[in-house]
Structures are given as structure tokens and as C-alpha cells.
Amino acid sequence: MKSEIEVLKKQKNAVILAHYYERSEIQEIADFIGDSLALAQIAKDTDADMIVFCGVKFMAETAKILSPKKKVLLPVFDAGCPMADMATKEAVLKKKEELGNPVVVSYVNTNADVKSVSDICCTSANAVNVVQSLKEDKILFVPDKNLGEYVKENVKDKDVYLWDGYCPTHELFSLKELENLKKEHPNARVAVHPESPKAVRDAADFIGSTSGIINYAQNEDADEFIIGTEEGVLFELKRTTTDKQFYIIGKSSICENMKKTKIEDLYNALKLERYEITLDREIMEKAYEPIKRMVEIKRV
Numbered sequence: 079m080k081s082e083i084e085v086l087k088k089q090k091n092a093v094i095l096a097h098y099y100e101r102s103e104i105q106e107i108a109d110f111i112g113d114s115l116a117l118a119q120i121a122k123d124t125d126a127d128m129i130v131f132c133g134v135k136f137m138a139e140t141a142k143i144l145s146p147k148k149k150v151l152l153p154v155f156d157a158g159c160p161m162a163d164m165a166t167k168e169a170v171l172k173k174k175e176e177l178g179n180p181v182v183v184s185y186v187n188t189n190a191d192v193k194s195v196s197d198i199c200c201t202s203a204n205a206v207n208v209v210q211s212l213k214e215d216k217i218l219f220v221p222d223k224n225l226g227e228y229v230k231e232n233v234k235d236k237d238v239y240l241w242d243g244y245c246p247t248h249e250l251f252s253l254k255e256l257e258n259l260k261k262e263h264p265n266a267r268v269a270v271h272p273e274s275p276k277a278v279r280d281a282a283d284f285i286g287s288t289s290g291i292i293n294y295a296q297n298e299d300a301d302e303f304i305i306g307t308e309e310g311v312l313f314e315l316k317r318t319t320t321d322k323q324f325y326i327i328g329k330s331s332i333c334e335n336m337k338k339t340k341i342e343d344l345y346n347a348l349k350l351e352r353y354e355i356t357l358d359r360e361i362m363e364k365a366y367e368p369i370k371r372m373v374e375i376k377r378v
């Protein structure tokens with residue numbers, strides 16, 4: 079099946095993108111592995127006609143928003159993100175009105191309709207910078223309350239209102255699990271994603287995005303690391319480091335949606351050109367603006 083995927087890929091001038099949380103077999107065959115925004119930017123820059131996005135729906139949507147002329151496929155039609163689904167466009171607009179028109183900062187982990195009513199997007203890597211860069215003081219941060227709380231801790235001079243959303247995978251990491259791992263591996267450095275709860279973040283040596291955690295583990299002068307993010311990241315960590323040991327916090331560190339895509343789904347996606355991401359033109363144009371603003375701030 080893998081060799082047939084290679085043949086189809088060439089025939090259709092397609093590129094395969096895989097998020098760090100995907101199954102190893104998918105990361106192995108992908109042309110690029112990365113986090114959601116890096117992959118969307120790769121999708122934008124490629125001259126491929128077809129993008130097969132092995133991830134969840136909001137990621138494929140972001141790729142489509144950035145590359146509206148390309149055919150973007152999501153191999154499993156119901157691979158969604160429960161956290162993204164915790165915010166809807168209508169609920170965000172209602173909250174915005176209740177709070178007296180704050181600036182809406184959306185994590186890229188939102189569906190396209192929520193992006194379309196947002197002022198600016200952010201990633202877990204640049205959330206603090208994005209909020210700091212705003213001239214307005216009143217912010218509604220959507221949808222991850224843990225990342226939002228982390229932003230609040232680092233940007234003291236703004237009123238940041240938090241949406242009550244969370245990532246079910248990261249939210250379940252507990253301090254007790256982390257402390258047990260620390261007892262077993264006292265020399266290990268602790269690197270966690272800001273989607274983790276505050277107690278876990280406070281006990282970490284490093285807090286950062288998935289790419290940030292990978293960079294930290296690659297470059298830090300230590301042999302052992304306790305990692306607080308989805309376990310799929312182990313594929314990249316083991317591929318790019320030698321003689322380092324990694325221990326994932328918790329038994330709950332698997333995102334079921336990220337694990338839905340199997341090789342046969344990828345094969346069928348390429349062969350049958352399914353499931354194509356289509357978005358309402360107006361939503362797509364409006365959702366592009368907050369992403370563009372974020373990218374412009376990144377350059378400053």
C-alpha cells in the first residue's frame with residue numbers, strides 16, 4: 079500500500095502532510111511532519127495541486143484558507159478536534175457582546191467559522207506575543223482556557239477573558255502523575271505544552287508548543303525528559319535524537335482523533351480524492367484575515 083501511495087502521489091502531484099500527533103506509520107510516509115500552522119504554511123508554499131492533510135479538520139481547513147486554489151483532503155471525514163468544537167461562531171459573538179466588544183484572539187485550534195469572527199489568531203508558540211502586541215486591553219481568548227491562563231500569567235497589563243474550553247488530552251495530565259515520574263527519573267527535565275493544567279505547567283522546566291518541546295529536548299544538555307503532550311511526538315523525538323530517554327505524562331496522552339488516520343485511509347484519500355475540504359467563500363475570506371494578522375505580527 080505504501081508503494082501505491084507513492085505512485086498515486088506522483089500521478090496527482092500531491093503532497094502528504096502529517097501532524098506530530100499522527101500514528102508513526104503516517105509520519106513515516108509523510109512528505110512533511112510538523113505542527114498545524116507550520117504544515118499549513120508548507121501547504122501554501124508547495125507547488126503541489128493536492129494536499130492530503132493527516133490531522134484533524136481545523137488543520138485541513140486552515141490549509142484550505144491559506145491555499146484556496148488547491149484541493150485539500152482530510153483522509154478521515156470525522157477526524158475533528160473536541161476543543162475546537164467547544165466554541166461556535168454564534169457563542170463567540172454572544173460572549174463578545176456580553177463583555178462589551180473585546181478583541182477576539184483565537185487559537186488556530188478553532189473551526190473556520192470561529193476564525194471568521196475573530197480579530198487575530200495565535201498558536202501555542204506565539205500566543206503571548208500576539209496578545210502583548212495588541213493595543214487594546216480587553217481580550218477574549220478562545221477556546222483553550224489553559225493556554226489563555228498561561229497568556230494571562232505572562233501579560234499582566236491586559237484583561238484576558240477565558241473561554242471555557244480545553245483539550246481533553248492535555249487537560250487530564252495531573253501533578254500527581256508528573257511527581258510520580260519525577261521520583262522515578264529524578265534527573266529528567268520536564269517539558270510541557272501550555273494546553274496542560276496550571277499545576278503541571280508550574281512544575282515544568284520548560285513550557286512550549288509541540289515544536290518548542292522538540293527543540294528543547296534536542297538541544298538541552300540532559301539525557302532524560304518528561305514530556306507533557308500527545309504521545310505521537312515521541313516519533314519525532316526518537317527520530318532526531320540519540321541516547322535520550324523520554325517519558326510521557328499520563329496514560330491519557332492519546333488524542334483519539336489524531337489516531338483515526340490509518341494507512342488505508344491515506345491510500346483511499348489519494349485514490350478517491352476524498353474527503354475534500356470545502357468552505358463557504360465568505361467564511362474563507364473572513365477567516366483568512368486573523369491568520370494574516372498573526373503572521374504579520376510574527377514578523378515584527
Ligand code: SF4
Binds near residue numbers: 160161245247
Ligand atoms: S490533541 Fe487536543 S487540541 Fe489537538 S486535536 Fe486532539 S483534542 Fe484537539
